[in-house]
Amino acid sequence: MGGGPVASIGPKRFRRQSLRTYPRGMGIMVVFSSFVALAMGPGLLNAYGVYEEEYDRLFDSKDESHAWSGALGSPVIFIGVIQIFLANGMGFIGGHCAQRFGPGPSVFAGGILMALGLFAASYAREIWQLCLSQGVLFGLGVCLTWIPAASAPASWFEKNRGLATGITHMGLGIGGLVFAPLTRFLLEKTGTSGSLRWLALVMFVGVAVASLGIHSKHHERPVSEIFVESVRWSTCLDNLGVDNPAIDNGYDSDADESYEQYCRRLASTRATMLGKDVELGKDVELDNDVNPEKDAEASNKEENEEEIDETPSAPKRVRFEPKVARQTTLDKLEGVVRTNQRRAPRPRSLKTTAKPSETSKRLQTSMRFWLLSLGIGVGQASWYIILLFMTSISVSVGLDVHNAAIVLGAINGASAVGQFIAGYAADTIGPVNSLVVFTFVATVSNCILFVPNLSFRVLLAYACVCGASIGAADPLAVIAGVTQFGRARAAKTTGLVYASVGGLVTVAAPVARVIQHKVGPAGFTSVYVFVIALFSLSTVLLVLLRLRISRKLAFRV
Numbered sequence: 001m002g003g004g005p006v007a008s009i010g011p012k013r014f015r016r017q018s019l020r021t022y023p024r025g026m027g028i029m030v031v032f033s034s035f036v037a038l039a040m041g042p043g044l045l046n047a048y049g050v051y052e053e054e055y056d057r058l059f060d061s062k063d064e065s066h067a068w069s070g071a072l073g074s075p076v077i078f079i080g081v082i083q084i085f086l087a088n089g090m091g092f093i094g095g096h097c098a099q100r101f102g103p104g105p106s107v108f109a110g111g112i113l114m115a116l117g118l119f120a121a122s123y124a125r126e127i128w129q130l131c132l133s134q135g136v137l138f139g140l141g142v143c144l145t146w147i148p149a150a151s152a153p154a155s156w157f158e159k160n161r162g163l164a165t166g167i168t169h170m171g172l173g174i175g176g177l178v179f180a181p182l183t184r185f186l187l188e189k190t191g192t193s194g195s196l197r198w199l200a201l202v203m204f205v206g207v208a209v210a211s212l213g214i215h216s217k218h219h220e221r222p223v224s225e226i227f228v229e230s231v232r233w234s235t236c237l238d239n240l241g242v243d244n245p246a247i248d249n250g251y252d253s254d255a256d257e258s259y260e261q262y263c264r265r266l267a268s269t270r271a272t273m274l275g276k277d278v279e280l281g282k283d284v285e286l287d288n289d290v291n292p293e294k295d296a297e298a299s300n301k302e303e304n305e306e307e308i309d310e311t312p313s314a315p316k317r318v319r320f321e322p323k324v325a326r327q328t329t330l331d332k333l334e335g336v337v338r339t340n341q342r343r344a345p346r347p348r349s350l351k352t353t354a355k356p357s358e359t360s361k362r363l364q365t366s367m368r369f370w371l372l373s374l375g376i377g378v379g380q381a382s383w384y385i386i387l388l389f390m391t392s393i394s395v396s397v398g399l400d401v402h403n404a405a406i407v408l409g410a411i412n413g414a415s416a417v418g419q420f421i422a423g424y425a426a427d428t429i430g431p432v433n434s435l436v437v438f439t440f441v442a443t444v445s446n447c448i449l450f451v452p453n454l455s456f457r458v459l460l461a462y463a464c465v466c467g468a469s470i471g472a473a474d475p476l477a478v479i480a481g482v483t484q485f486g487r488a489r490a491a492k493t494t495g496l497v498y499a500s501v502g503g504l505v506t507v508a509a510p511v512a513r514v515i516q517h518k519v520g521p522a523g524f525t526s527v528y529v530f531v532i533a534l535f536s537l538s539t540v541l542l543v544l545l546r547l548r549i550s551r552k553l554a555f556r557v
Contacts, residue, residue, distance in 0.1 A: 026215070027156030031164050033213030035171040037107050037149040040206040041114050041142045043175010044199065045087055046387055046415075048080050049408050050183040051134075053391040053401065054192065055079065059127055075127055077513045079135045080388050081506055086139030087146055088380070089502015094147035095495025103148035104214045110144030111207025113137055118200035122193040134196075145207060147495045148214065150474070154482050155216050162431065162479050166423020169475035173419055173467070176387075176412025184405040368484055369496075371545035372432075376477045377500030379439050379538035381508040382531045383470045384501075386411070388509055389516075390463075393524055397454040407456070411463035415471020422472035430556040431480040432549060435473060436542045442469040443535035449528045470535075483557075484549075508534065 055076035097106040117137030124130045150168060157164045179199075186195035390411060394404035418438065425434040445465040451458055478494050508530075515526045549557050 027153065027164070029213045030156055030215055031153045031168050033210045034149040034152055034168045035174075036210040037111075037145055037207055037214060038169065038171030039175035039178070040171075040203055040210065041110060041145040041175075042087065042172050043412070044114075044179045044183075044203070045083055045138075045142050046172060046176035046412050047179035047183055047408060048083060049387050049389070049391040050180055050187070050405055052076065052080055052388055053395060053404065054187060055127075055130070056392065058192070076130070077388070077509060079127070079130050080384075081509045082131055082135030083139040083142065084384050084505045084509070085502040086136065087142035087502065088498045088505065089500075090140070090143045091147045091495035091498035091502070093495070094143045094145070095151070097144060098148035098151065098216070103152040103216050104211045106148040107145050107214050108208060108211035110141040110146075110148075111204055111211065112141070113144065114141030114207065115200045115204035117141060118196045118203060122196035122200070141203075147498065149210075150478055151482075151494045152214050152216050154478060160423075160427065161482070162426030162475070163423035165475040165479050166419050166421070166426070166472075169419040169422075169478070170416040172474055173412045173414065173416025173471055177409045177416065180405050180409035180412060184401065368545060368548055371541055371548065372477070372480060372484070373497045373500040375435070375439075375538050375541035375545060376473060376497055377504045378534050378541065379442070379470065379473055380498075380501040381504040382442075382534040382538065383473070384505050385509055385512045385527070385531055385534075386466065386470075389512065389524070389527060393449075394459060396524060397459070399456055399459070403456050407459045407463050410460055411467035412471075414464040414467030415474075418468035418471035419475050421468070422475045425472070426476055426479045431476045431483060432542070432546050432557045435476045435480060436539065436546055438469045438472040438476070439535065439539045439542055442466055443532060443539055445469055446528065446532045446535060450525070 059076055094106060094110070097109070114137075117133050117135075117139075120133035120137060121130055124133055150165075153164045153168050154161055183195060183199070186198055190198065387408070390408045391401075391404045394407045395401065399407070422434060422438065425437070429437075445462065448458065448462040448465070477497055481494050481497050512527050512530055515530055516524060519526045546557065549555075
């Protein structure tokens with residue numbers, strides 16, 4: 001029990017972990033702040049279809065000055081593609097930043113990048129300039145905002161995690177519902193450049209304020225501070241009336257070390273054990289205050305116990321009270337340390353320590369991850385094609401730009417409703433089951449687009465059904481990742497899942513544009529078929545994931 005083990009945990013960089021008890025209502029504040037952050041950045045991304053139609057008009061391929069567009073028709077499609085690729089495909093960057101620095105600072109940095117991208121785009125005069133500003137800068141900003149804000153509430157809830165995640169993701173739909181008509185209004189009143197500057201201001205203020213309320217239980221203090229708190233714990237013993245320790249209290253007064261060194265040595269051992277708990281992904285809490293009444297009651301219970309709690313999490317709450325003998329506390333600590341030392345170390349790799357059954361289990365988990373990633377990725381690629389083309393589709397069937405913006409806003413608003421329903425569905429039948437159901441409904445709902453003579457009301461009905469069904473995939477993907485792979489690395493897992501979305505959208509959206517351009521007047525019908533095919537493939541992949549987890553149909557998963 002010497003001080004040596006402490007040096008072994010010094011150079012290691014463990015996952016940051018909470019060391020304090022949070023005030024009541026903190027989780028609700030995190031949900032609200034994450035909701036606002038998602039409504040700002042990713043919500044505006046969902047309303048990009050308004051700018052897509054506006055840029056199509058400004059950079060018409062028939063214009064001789066932009067005749068280089070070639071087979072893709074108008075190359076402005078790449079502005080949205082770059083946004084979506086960076087926002088989703090680079091999601092692991094946002095997840096890593098959230099894991100390393102905390103979700104709040106990551107969201108704040110994303111807000112700055114989004115504001116800079118929109119402001120720079122207001123001075124752009126060529127498509128390549130828009131690709132760099134509104135595409136790259138804004139997309140990176142969304143990347144740093146989306147995953148941290150979407151995954152932060154998951155660490156605060158256990159019972160109603162699905163509902164909390166669903167409410168958080170409603171910001172995506174509400175943001176699109178608000179920004180679609182707002183963008184059209186700003187375009188008409190202030191022009192393209194003016195609208196971008198106003199939106200840049202809204203992004204900076206809104207995201208900066210929201211980032212102040214986004215926290216995670218696993219990102220409050222570095223593990224190195226556990227040792228500092230443990231030293232304070234040993235000092236706390238001295239400050240509570242134990243000035244003359246006796247030999248029968250566990251301290252040998254004839255020893256070479258002083259009582260303070262003795263306590264610090266025990267505290268160092270405790271810090272080592274806490275460091276191992278953190279490395280294993282366990283929550284650690286320390287009480288820094290002293291409540292005599294509660295402490296006396298808690299310590300009396302400890303004195304009456306015949307055996308020491310065998311769970312390694314026993315030192316989560318160690319309180320001290322002046323009237324309680326020091327022996328009880330020290331015995332408690334030493335017993336838990338011994339229990340921790342008897343535990344076998346956790347295998348860190350598959351090279352020599354993992355058994356064949358463990359290797360097979362990890363491979364099976366990896367297959368589930370890929371099925372989830374590809375299933376979500378293909379479905380979300382179809383969703384973004386709809387968002388990018390919805391305004392152009394509405395205009396092509398005879399709607400004016402105002403009604404087209406309303407349809408785009410409606411599909412985002414309906415997705416917010418679907419995201420809320422998804423929370424209840426995940427808590428009731430499980431996130432993976434819910435993903436299969438909602439993706440299948442989205443596949444069927446796209447058949448509405450084949451109705452002859454599409455009208456404003458028919459498109460609104462389509463927007464409500466399709467938006468509500470596919471919009472549910474966002475929170476369900478986060479919940480499924482947390483339930484299948486653990487919440488300790490929720491941000492990184494979500495980022496890796498959504499990385500497939502960016503890659504698939506980068507391919508699918510230009511392919512849809514080529515199909516629409518090559519076929520001609522009937523091009524959108526071919527796009528409808530392409531979208532339905534992608535949704536069908538997504539449904540099949542998610543069904544395979546469901547069967548791989550369990551073949552029991554009534555199983556909640």
